[in-house]
Amino acid sequence: MSGDWSASAHQLFKEHDIKQVAYVPDAGLSKLIKSSLADNDIQTVPLTTEEEGIAVSAGAWLGGQKCAVLMQSSGVGNTINMIASLTTTCAFPLFMIVTMRGDYGESNPWQMPMGRAVQPVLEAVGVRCLRAETHEEAADAVKAGLMMSFHGGEAVAVLIGQKLIGAKPFTGAHAGMQAED
């Protein structure tokens, strides 16, 4: 597969009959969210916090549908008990796409600790992580992850690296300082 990973992901959602896409927005997810919103066969479920998406996904599976859950890496911290308690205990399939912050090239110190924690914390509660640093790797990981979760019965997170989505610049005037002339 070539081209933007988001377009490939949307195509793969169709092939795998994904009927619900639950998400908390992130810039790196905006294309996939937009194409999901424009797709009449997909019910998009915007969330107030990421752990809701884990539960929505479980509920969808109980009712015979597949749900993909999209979030930024910071939001992974919100999901841990829901994944451990609901997903892992009951062996629900789970497919997440996580766009990374606090990763390659990050300049916001507040993002760094969670960026480091995402993979070990997900793995600690039973989620398999597939990291991707290029469009091709991301598309491949989405394809593999959908197969592993909904056919293989696993909990899988595709981690889209900041090397791919780009670091957001944090620069500006310094509070309380006189601008230099």
Next chain:
Amino acid sequence: MATQKLFRRDVVKKLMSVRGDALCISGLGSPTWDLAAADHRDENFYIWGGMGGATPTGLGLALAQPDRKVWVITGDGEQLMGVGSFSTVALQQPKNLAIIVLDNEHYGETGMQAAPTGRGTDLAAMAAGAGIAQTMTVTDEAGLDDLMKRLTDGNFPLVAVVKVDVRTGETVMPPRDGKYVKTAFRMAVLGADKAQHPG
């Protein structure tokens, strides 16, 4: 002098008399024991953890099964932990989802510590504020009759907060194997072929 508050076991038993073929999700703690005591069947998904997850689980199910009614039965503390899910539900406006909060104004499973719902926090008002049009607070038998009528009429989404006292019934445990409960539920709702070969 106020009359005695409703007893949660009587409430759930009464509600189950108008359940029909509704699918039920119960929130951790007493609501799970209440549902198991009143109407144990495969179409119950009993949650023993994942605090805050009962309502969004019900939402995912309601969206997947638009022709079946889905009732979430949970507690005030559980719903408060996931209170943003009222907003998530309101955005979807599922015509088949009812959320019934058994509100004893305490954290019952952890030693009956006081909850904010007994000190001014109004879950029905929070649901209304999130954009759910049908909300009600039930405090007596007449209110319970009204709730049963609304559950039957199915003007959903509905959030009903039922004020109950701190009495708990005998602990009635549903199967504790979550994998089994999940698969039994799917078998009952989807049939064996789809449940076992989701492809």
